[in-house]
Amino acid sequence: MHRLKEPSTWAGFGIVFQALKAMKPEYAPVFDGLSFLAGTVAAAVTERKSAE
Numbered sequence: 001m002h003r004l005k006e007p008s009t010w011a012g013f014g015i016v017f018q019a020l021k022a023m024k025p026e027y028a029p030v031f032d033g034l035s036f037l038a039g040t041v042a043a044a045v046t047e048r049k050s051a052e
Helices: 007-023 025-044
Strands: none
Touching: 007 025
C-alpha cells in the first residue's frame, strides 16, 4: 500500500492502461480516461525521500 504514494507507481498504471487499450480497443475511451487519472495522480503526488 505504501507504493501507491509514489508517483512512479501511478505512471506505471498509466502505461498498463495504454497497453490494455491495444488489447481491448473497444474499451479505448475507458482506458484513456484511466490513464489520464493515473497521470494526474502521478503529477500531484509528492516524491518521498528514501530512507538511507
